[in-house]
Amino acid sequence: MKIKRHFAVAGLIAAGALALTACGSDATNTPSGNGGGSSSSSGPTGTSSVECGGKQKLVAEGSSAQKGAMDVFIQAYGQKCSGQQLAYSPSGSGNGVKQFNGGITDIGGSDSALDAAKGETDAAKKRCKDNAAWNLPMVFGPVALAYKLDGATGDVNLTSDVVAKIFTGGITSWDNADITAANGGKALPAKPIKVIYRGEDSGTTDNFQTYLGAASPSVWGSKGAGKKFVGGVGQGAQGSAGVADAINAADGTIGYIEWSFAQDKKLKMAKLNGSALTADTAGAAIKSATVKGQGNDLVLDLKGLYASKTEGIYPLVLATYEIVCSKGYDADTTKAVKAFLTVAATDAQSQLADAGYVPLPSDFQAKILTAVKAIG
Structure with missing residues (x-):
C-alpha cells in the first residue's frame, strides 16, 4: 500500500x-x-x-x-x-x-x-x-540528515566537514565548537551524539560515503565508499525504516535516511552547508547531475554534484x-x-x-x- x-x-x-x-x-x-x-x-x-x-x-x-x-x-x-x-x-x-x-x-x-x-x-x-x-x-x-535533539530550537546547520567528523567519531557532542560555529555561534544542548547507520549492505550508505569523500576529503580521507558503513562509530539499524525508528527512539541521535522516511516519522532534518532540504533545493541538485x-x-x-557547496542546492541526493x-x-x-x-x-x-x-x-x-x- x-x-x-x-x-x-x-x-x-x-x-x-x-x-x-x-x-x-x-x-x-x-x-x-x-x-x-x-x-x-x-x-x-x-x-x-x-x-x-x-x-x-x-x-x-x-x-x-x-x-x-x-x-x-x-x-x-x-x-x-x-x-x-x-x-x-x-x-x-x-x-x-x-x-x-x-x-x-x-x-x-x-x-x-x-x-x-x-x-x-x-x-x-x-x-x-x-x-x-x-x-x-x-x-x-534526497537523503536527509535526520536527528532527534530535545531542547534544540530552530534549524540546525551542519557543514560537510562537521558531518564527516560526526560519522567518524571526531565530534561526539552536540555542543562541540565546530557545530556551534556552523550555527552562527549558537550552542546546541550538551548531549552525546549517537550515530545511526545502515547495518546491512546499502546503496544509500554507498551514496552517503561517496558524498563525504567528495565534499569533505580532508576529514573522510581514504575511508572510501561502498555499501558497508566504514565510519567506525555508531549503531547499525536494518533498512531505512529501521534507521528512522532508531533515530526516533532516542535523544541525541543522527542518521542518514531517505527524505520520504524522514517525512513519515516527522523527523527533524539538518541543513547542509546552509541549504535546507526542500523540493526546490533537491530539484536544483538533480538538474546538475x-x-x-x-x-x-x-x-x-x-561526485561533482556531491562536492558542490553552491547556495540553493541540497547536494545529498x-x-x-x-x-x-x-x-x-x-x-x-x-x-x-x-x-x-x-x-x-x-x-x-x-x-x-x-x-x-x-x-x-x-x-x-x-x-x-x-x-x-x-x-x-
Whole structure:
C-alpha cells in the first residue's frame, strides 16, 4: 500500500521538467494497454504503446529507498496491464544485486550502479547469458540528515566537514565548537551524539560515503565508499525504516535516511552547508547531475554534484537504479519487464511526488524509454 508523504510538492513536480546534462531531447510518450494486447493513448508530447502480457508475476528485490516508488509503479502496472503483477522485496541494495546476479529475481533494485571492481558487472553479464546488464535510474530522492535533539530550537546547520567528523567519531557532542560555529555561534544542548547507520549492505550508505569523500576529503580521507558503513562509530539499524525508528527512539541521535522516511516519522532534518532540504533545493541538485554510462547503460556521475557547496542546492541526493538484462531473458520475461518499466517511467511518474520522490526529468524520461525499448 502506498504511504502518502505530506510535504510541499510543487517544486518536485517542477523538477520533472528539468533536463539532466548529457541527456537527449526525444519526445516523452505515455503508454497504454491491458491484458495480452497492445493499444495506445496520447501522452504529453506524443503517443506510444505498451505490450502487456508475458510473465504474469515478475520478481524484484533490493533498495529499501525506492520501496515507496515501487509501490506506485506496481499499482500503475496492475491498472495498465490487467492481471500482471510484480512482487518487490525491500531487502537492501546489496541483496538486490546479489539476487539479480544469481538469477533469483528478474529486476534488481540498487541505490548504486553495478561495481565492476567488485565483480558485479561481470556476474551480471553471466546472469544475462553473456549480455550486458543495464543500470536504469528510475527513482530520484534526497537523503536527509535526520536527528532527534530535545531542547534544540530552530534549524540546525551542519557543514560537510562537521558531518564527516560526526560519522567518524571526531565530534561526539552536540555542543562541540565546530557545530556551534556552523550555527552562527549558537550552542546546541550538551548531549552525546549517537550515530545511526545502515547495518546491512546499502546503496544509500554507498551514496552517503561517496558524498563525504567528495565534499569533505580532508576529514573522510581514504575511508572510501561502498555499501558497508566504514565510519567506525555508531549503531547499525536494518533498512531505512529501521534507521528512522532508531533515530526516533532516542535523544541525541543522527542518521542518514531517505527524505520520504524522514517525512513519515516527522523527523527533524539538518541543513547542509546552509541549504535546507526542500523540493526546490533537491530539484536544483538533480538538474546538475550528469550521465557517465555508455549507450543505454545510464549510470550517473554524482561526485561533482556531491562536492558542490553552491547556495540553493541540497547536494545529498541519490538515484535508485533498476538493474535489468539488455538481452538474455526468455521471451515472456522480456515482454513483462519492458511493460513494467514503460509504465513506471510514464503513467506512474505523476504519483511520485506524493510518495516522497522527484519525478523523472522529461528529457531523461526519454532516455529511459529508449533503453527499455531496446531490451531484447
